[in-house]
Amino acid sequence: MTRIAIIGGGISGLAAAFALEEHRRAGVLEYTLYESSPQLGGVLRTEHIHDCIVEAGPDSFISEKPWAADLCRALGLGDQLIGSNDADRKTYILVRGQLIPIPDGLMFMVPTKILPTGLSPLFSWTTKLRMARELLHPPRPLGADESVASLVERHYGSEMVDRLADPLLSGVYGGEANSLSVRAVLPRFAEMERTHGSLGRAMLAGRKKMQRPANNPTPPLFTSLKKGMQQLVETIVPRLNQASLLTNTPVQSIQPRTGGWSVSAGLKSDHFNAIILALPARAAAHVLSVCNPELSTELAAIGYSSSITVGLGYDRDVRQSLPPGFGFLVPRNEGKRLLAATFVHNKFPHRAPDDRALLRCFFAGSNAENIWQLSDDAIIAIVRNELQQILRLRAAPLFARVYKWKSAMAQYGVGHLERLDRIERLRPQLPGLALAGNGFRGIGIPDCVRSGQEAAKQVLSLL
Numbered sequence: 001m002t003r004i005a006i007i008g009g010g011i012s013g014l015a016a017a018f019a020l021e022e023h024r025r026a027g028v029l030e031y032t033l034y035e036s037s038p039q040l041g042g043v044l045r046t047e048h049i050h051d052c053i054v055e056a057g058p059d060s061f062i063s064e065k066p067w068a069a070d071l072c073r074a075l076g077l078g079d080q081l082i083g084s085n086d087a088d089r090k091t092y093i094l095v096r097g098q099l100i101p102i103p104d105g106l107m108f109m110v111p112t113k114i115l116p117t118g119l120s121p122l123f124s125w126t127t128k129l130r131m132a133r134e135l136l137h138p139p140r141p142l143g144a145d146e147s148v149a150s151l152v153e154r155h156y157g158s159e160m161v162d163r164l165a166d167p168l169l170s171g172v173y174g175g176e177a178n179s180l181s182v183r184a185v186l187p188r189f190a191e192m193e194r195t196h197g198s199l200g201r202a203m204l205a206g207r208k209k210m211q212r213p214a215n216n217p218t219p220p221l222f223t224s225l226k227k228g229m230q231q232l233v234e235t236i237v238p239r240l241n242q243a244s245l246l247t248n249t250p251v252q253s254i255q256p257r258t259g260g261w262s263v264s265a266g267l268k269s270d271h272f273n274a275i276i277l278a279l280p281a282r283a284a285a286h287v288l289s290v291c292n293p294e295l296s297t298e299l300a301a302i303g304y305s306s307s308i309t310v311g312l313g314y315d316r317d318v319r320q321s322l323p324p325g326f327g328f329l330v331p332r333n334e335g336k337r338l339l340a341a342t343f344v345h346n347k348f349p350h351r352a353p354d355d356r357a358l359l360r361c362f363f364a365g366s367n368a369e370n371i372w373q374l375s376d377d378a379i380i381a382i383v384r385n386e387l388q389q390i391l392r393l394r395a396a397p398l399f400a401r402v403y404k405w406k407s408a409m410a411q412y413g414v415g416h417l418e419r420l421d422r423i424e425r426l427r428p429q430l431p432g433l434a435l436a437g438n439g440f441r442g443i444g445i446p447d448c449v450r451s452g453q454e455a456a457k458q459v460l461s462l463l
Ligand SMILES: Cc1cc2nc3c(=O)[nH]c(=O)nc-3n(C[C@H](O)[C@H](O)[C@H](O)COP(=O)(O)OP(=O)(O)OC[C@H]3O[C@@H](n4cnc5c(N)ncnc54)[C@H](O)[C@@H]3O)c2cc1C
Pocket: 007, 008, 009, 010, 011, 012, 013, 034, 035, 036, 037, 040, 041, 042, 043, 044, 056, 057, 058, 059, 060, 061, 062, 249, 250, 251, 252, 278, 279, 280, 283, 287, 307, 308, 309, 405, 408, 409, 436, 437, 438, 439, 443, 444, 445, 446, 448
């Protein structure tokens, strides 16, 4: 019987296990999933507090990428999928202490409507002139990789980087625009510059092509599950073979052996024909350090940033006093520690009763590291102080919870895709080893699901 080890029980590893499960039932293979912590699901964790659904980790996934929603449907969760309340989709940027809405028609940071952007106080006249001139930007052949900040600055100037690109990327990657790779993080932008020159013209041309018929409305920007993201984990885990799931079992190392691999966890080692490593890249580097130092070094060089989320529940009065919309982003030069806050009750109304406000505050990178050692109470005090400055919110929360995620968000630095090519070239030295997880081609949940499923396909192709 073919034996497969899956190492890591986050959503990448669980998606791989689910893809292997039907083959196990058919008697074709056996698998063992190793997870170091007591729980499966990795960073997908939801708490139910005061009738609110509080997400400790991710709160949703983008609808444009199909793999997570498809997995939910395959698990029978189709009727549990909910869309973000895009009718209320307004996001603010803090500029000199004031919350300014991102103007209508700004797609990521590319203006596609002249009037709202031209009238918005979010940008200075210098930046607005740059936006107009950007439409004449000549096409540029693909050169060496560069940072997102460098590409955006070339098109729109540094104010666009500071006020929009950097806060938007911090909210998604917990990283900084001046270190993230444009080719890995915003490949469409690099391609649009190559084909059209102007990002504005490319975006408009793309939109024309993608005009949807009236009977096929635009899907919501974000998708989630009615009972929270942990519902995905709670549905997938019972569908797996329980005897195959080893929690509290960190893997120390893996070694190639005749006809396969040996996996060492604790005092035990076991033999497998193939392995799916579904770990954060640094943890994967550690288990591979003896068997392939070169691959291990490449994996270890994929950076990760830490993050802290704080969920706060408030009463009806606060809900009525908060601005409409999904929340706000804070540029670094505003001198705050908070990077973003989501008004969850507006973004996903299912997540809080009508008489509650639910806020989710986010710290990442050095802002998270600087407060990491503080007690939860001290972190809550920082959040409350900043919410008071930004939203004039003085009321005490009904509840507040702090969740810390050490080195959980991969940072695709400049040159990331070249590193992935080098990793690909090294993999034939390790037949039967597949890599999955957020360190490679997408940190969002849909990409992680896809990576787990592709890793399962790779090992199945060996059978
Ligand atoms: C705070 C936060 C908010 C986010 N928000 C969103 C969002 O809204 N939408 C979105 O799409 N994405 C979001 N993401 C990103 C996304 O959630 C993650 O990239 C994704 O869930 C990672 O899944 P994974 O299985 O690859 O890794 P992980 O969830 O990190 O799982 C890896 C698992 O491996 C285990 N492990 C580690 N070492 C070992 C070992 N030696 N042996 C055995 N097991 C080991 C760990 O305990 C862990 O359970 C967010 C991430 C964070 C941290």
